[in-house]
Amino acid sequence: xxxxxxxxxxxxxxxxxxxxxxxxxxxxxxxxxxxxxxxxxxxxxxxxxxxxxxxxxxxxxxxxxxxxxxxxxxxxxxxxxxxxxxxxxxxxxxxxxxxxxxxxxxxxxxxxxxxxxxxxxxxxxxxxxxxxxxxxxxxxxxxxxxxxxxxxxxxxxxxxxxxxxxxxxxxxxxxxxxxxxxxxxxxxxxxxxxxxxxxxxxxxxxxxxxxxxxxxxxxxxxxxxxxxxxxxxxxxxxxxxxxxxxxxxxxxxxxxx
Amino acid sequence: xxxxxxxxxxxxxxxxxxxxxxxxxxxxxxxxxxxxxxxxxxxxxxxxxxxxxxxxxxxxxxxxxxxxxxxxxxxxxxxxxxxxxxxxxxxxxxxxxxxxxxxxxxxxxxxxxxxxxxxxxxxxxxxxxxxxxxxxxxxxxxxxxxxxxxxxxxxxxxxxxxxxxxxxxxxxxxxxxxxxxxxxxxxxxxxxxxxxxxxxxxxxxxxxxxxxxxxxxxxxxxxxxxxxxxxxxxxxxxxxxxxxxxxxxxxxxxxxx
Numbered sequence: 001x002x003x004x005x006x007x008x009x010x011x012x013x014x015x016x017x018x019x020x021x022x023x024x025x026x027x028x029x030x031x032x033x034x035x036x037x038x039x040x041x042x043x044x045x046x047x048x049x050x051x052x053x054x055x056x057x058x059x060x061x062x063x064x065x066x067x068x069x070x071x072x073x074x075x076x077x078x079x080x081x082x083x084x085x086x087x088x089x090x091x092x093x094x095x096x097x098x099x100x101x102x103x104x105x106x107x108x109x110x111x112x113x114x115x116x117x118x119x120x121x122x123x124x125x126x127x128x129x130x131x132x133x134x135x136x137x138x139x140x141x142x143x144x145x146x147x148x149x150x151x152x153x154x155x156x157x158x159x160x161x162x163x164x165x166x167x168x169x170x171x172x173x174x175x176x177x178x179x180x181x182x183x184x185x186x187x188x189x190x191x192x193x194x195x196x197x198x199x200x201x202x203x204x205x206x207x208x209x210x211x212x213x214x215x216x217x218x219x220x221x222x223x224x225x226x227x228x229x230x231x232x233x234x235x236x237x238x239x240x241x242x243x244x245x246x247x248x249x250x251x252x253x254x255x256x257x
Numbered sequence: 258x259x260x261x262x263x264x265x266x267x268x269x270x271x272x273x274x275x276x277x278x279x280x281x282x283x284x285x286x287x288x289x290x291x292x293x294x295x296x297x298x299x300x301x302x303x304x305x306x307x308x309x310x311x312x313x314x315x316x317x318x319x320x321x322x323x324x325x326x327x328x329x330x331x332x333x334x335x336x337x338x339x340x341x342x343x344x345x346x347x348x349x350x351x352x353x354x355x356x357x358x359x360x361x362x363x364x365x366x367x368x369x370x371x372x373x374x375x376x377x378x379x380x381x382x383x384x385x386x387x388x389x390x391x392x393x394x395x396x397x398x399x400x401x402x403x404x405x406x407x408x409x410x411x412x413x414x415x416x417x418x419x420x421x422x423x424x425x426x427x428x429x430x431x432x433x434x435x436x437x438x439x440x441x442x443x444x445x446x447x448x449x450x451x452x453x454x455x456x457x458x459x460x461x462x463x464x465x466x467x468x469x470x471x472x473x474x475x476x477x478x479x480x481x482x483x484x485x486x487x488x489x490x491x492x493x494x495x496x497x498x499x500x501x502x503x504x505x506x507x508x509x510x511x512x513x514x
Contacts, residue, residue: 016461048301177279205337208274
């Protein structure tokens with residue numbers, strides 16, 4: 001059986017507010033699930049501050065290593081919004097006033113009666129040749145240069161942008177997940193589970209301990225692969241291991257992760 | 258005024274379950290706030306899978322770049338728990354059975370009447386010469402090699418480990434935060450705010466738009482620095498900018514972020 005090419009992505013979360021602990025990131029989990037649905041594997045994420053050298057370095061390192069790179073944050077109108085300049089520098093492209101983006105902003109601000117000042121016009125700046133990513137929530141667009149997609153940090157806007165750009169992504173086979181849990185300690189399952197990982201080497205088998213009220217502890221085993229029949233066979237083998245150790249396997253719905 | 262040395266840290270989140278979207282990370286935000294309380298600035302975070310080459314590379318890159326590196330995840334008894342081996346490889350140290358860790362596990366499993374099998378004994382493996390990080394929740398310890406602290410991924414355990422190791426950390430001055438918000442759009446504040454950032458160049462001034470029910474939108478400005486008097490002066494300058502634009506500044510409590 002030939003191994004299908006894996007399509008892999010990285011996420012760069014740009015924002016001091018995540019690193020200071022002020023804001024809990026909500027974009028990684030959403031992106032991971034959405035990408036998985038189109039056969040793209042989120043393989044790495046970085047959270048970095050609004051610092052030009054770090055953004056440029058992360059964009060250049062990750063766009064060479066992955067099929068797709070997504071960034072969130074730093075595309076508003078204020079002095080701390082420097083993502084567009086940084087992506088332009090990473091690609092060694094001039095930063096230009098994008099006419100299509102400017103037209104979108106002009107129409108939006110004319111409609112709402114607010115002033116389209118110079119600060120807001122900065123949101124129309126993109127690297128030369130960038131394709132726009134639509135923003136149905138608040139108009140100011142994201143953009144794409146080669147394999148790098150630049151999106152907003154506000155989750156509602158990021159999600160809408162992602163929904164719009166998803167049809168452009170060319171993924172591999174969708175990774176399917178199954179989870180099976182029982183009240184057996186990780187340490188009791190470990191040996192048999194390691195043997196199953198060796199037998200089913202192509203699968204990604206993860207082991208996650210849990211604790212419940214009443215001092216009950218157990219383990220959830222998560223299995224991931226693109227081949228449903230192989231996955232079903234391995235899940236049954238894990239369940240059998242649990243039964244052999246005195247556990248009652250519970251099969252969990254994992255349709256979206 | 259001489260600039261106090263900044264003490265900076267990086268976090269490596271090891272775990273396929275975060276990248277698949279199955280689990281929402283809760284350790285970054287907690288670590289960021291706790292470090293800030295002892296004068297250490299969380300400056301970068303990476304989320305990477307359970308892949309040896311990636312863990313080794315991240316540990317080596319980040320331990321050279323930052324004062325402290327923290328890892329979470331991958332220290333349990335199963336085949337996918339490879340953090341200890343990887344940290345040993347990163348430091349080019351042998352992985353040994355740590356006698357102190359083994360004694361802790363032996364006492365714990367004797368007390369609970371469960372079996373201390375070979376898989377569970379793997380949790381006593383550390384790089385040679387590592388110092389242990391106590392685990393008051395489930396016994397199996399984390400460890401430290403030089404400036405790298407290895408902690409559990411389960412938030413309750415990670416938090417207890419961090420609480421125990423915190424007194425070892427030598428931080429700089431604590432970064433203080435202030436936030437002030439008003440119902441003025443980011444784009445209306447941007448010019449004046451950029452001027453204030455230039456005037457108060459030493460401060461980290463962030464601008465965060467918000468939306469509320471009833472189509473009300475506004476902006477929260479977050480200011481961060483170690484000098485309380487300077488911070489108070491800058492906050493008042495931002496509030497004055499808001500008033501000049503017709504807004505009513507609301508001062509928010511930011512004691513822990």
